[in-house]
Amino acid sequence: MENGAAQPVIVAIDGPSGTGKSSTSKAVAARLGLSYLDTGAQYRAITWWMVNNGIDIEDPTAIAAVAGKPEIVSGTDPAAPTITVDGTDVAAPIRTQDVTAKVSAVSAVPEVRARITELQRSLAASAERGIVVEGRDIGTTVLPDADLKIFLTASPEARAARRSGELKGADVHSTREALIRRDAADSSRKTSPLAKADDAVEVDTTELTLTQVIECVVTLVEEKRAAK
Numbered sequence: 644m645e646n647g648a649a650q651p652v653i654v655a656i657d658g659p660s661g662t663g664k665s666s667t668s669k670a671v672a673a674r675l676g677l678s679y680l681d682t683g684a685q686y687r688a689i690t691w692w693m694v695n696n697g698i699d700i701e702d703p704t705a706i707a708a709v710a711g712k713p714e715i716v717s718g719t720d721p722a723a724p725t726i727t728v729d730g731t732d733v734a735a736p737i738r739t740q741d742v743t744a745k746v747s748a749v750s751a752v753p754e755v756r757a758r759i760t761e762l763q764r765s766l767a768a769s770a771e772r773g774i775v776v777e778g779r780d781i782g783t784t785v786l787p788d789a790d791l792k793i794f795l796t797a798s799p800e801a802r803a804a805r806r807s808g809e810l811k812g813a814d815v816h817s818t819r820e821a822l823i824r825r826d827a828a829d830s831s832r833k834t835s836p837l838a839k840a841d842d843a844v845e846v847d848t849t850e851l852t853l854t855q856v857i858e859c860v861v862t863l864v865e866e867k868r869a870a871k
């Protein structure tokens with residue numbers, strides 16, 4: 644590129660729950676001076692709004708009818724990512740067990756996905772230096788032309804152990820069952836299910852430390868940048 648300015652790089656990181664997408668994406672973006680977008684937080688935010696507004700989350704027609712109402716704003720600084728709904732900071736309430744249990748039903752509604760996908764594409768397009776976007780359908784649907792696509796995996800046992808550590812000793816067995824249930828719902832929905840893009844690099848993180856995963860992804864991004 645002219646004047647030595649680096650071209651923006653778009654990185655898509657997908658995978659099932661608890662594979663390390665958020666931790667990896669945030670760290671990679673911070674290391675490389677890129678923006679960062681947690682798309683799961685956006686689906687959680689719209690779910691939080693539905694619950695708060697008394698929408699029956701078992702009724703896709705009711706969800707579809709109001710999917711355009713909440714204004715969801717994501718801050719993409721990897722050092723301090725933010726998420727607001729109609730101006731309210733929802734970073735904490737979107738992480739409750741209640742929202743986690745309901746988010747797959749809301750995110751399966753095509754009108755919700757269309758709305759959130761538009762937001763994601765617009766944020767990616769405006770990221771001057773590039774962006775790391777993590778989710779379930781980024782490589783397949785949201786940003787099919789991403790420069791680099793990564794699909795993170797890990798055994799259900801490793802993921803449950805990581806999550807229950809995070810949830811201060813939550814029962815590993817029930818955590819594992821809940822992860823598997825959410826992945827099954829996300830993988831089986833009709834509209835842009837959780838899936839590995841054909842051209843994604845799969846990284847199994849079961850036996851890797853978080854630092855090793857971050858190094859692996861940083862190397863892959865740098866290789867792509869060098870080849871651009």
Ligand SMILES: Nc1ncnc2c1ncn2[C@@H]1O[C@H](COP(=O)(O)OP(=O)(O)OP(=O)(O)O)[C@@H](O)[C@H]1O
Pocket residue numbers: 658659660661662663664665666667683805806809848851852853854856
């Ligand atoms: N390779 C790893 N080794 C050990 N722990 C890890 C590893 N990667 C992530 N973790 C830890 O596992 C937990 C889940 O990671 P993270 O939230 O990044 O996963 P995720 O894929 O974004 O999950 P979700 O899709 O449910 O949001 C965190 O506590 C994180 O610190």
Ligand SMILES: Nc1ccn([C@@H]2O[C@H](COP(=O)(O)O)[C@@H](O)[C@H]2O)c(=O)n1
Pocket residue numbers: 660682683684686687746747748750751777778779780781825829
């Ligand atoms: N691209 C995406 C990202 C997320 N979802 C849905 O949101 C849920 C929460 O995601 P977390 O990463 O915060 O755990 C997830 O279970 C999906 O239902 C999605 O559909 N597409």
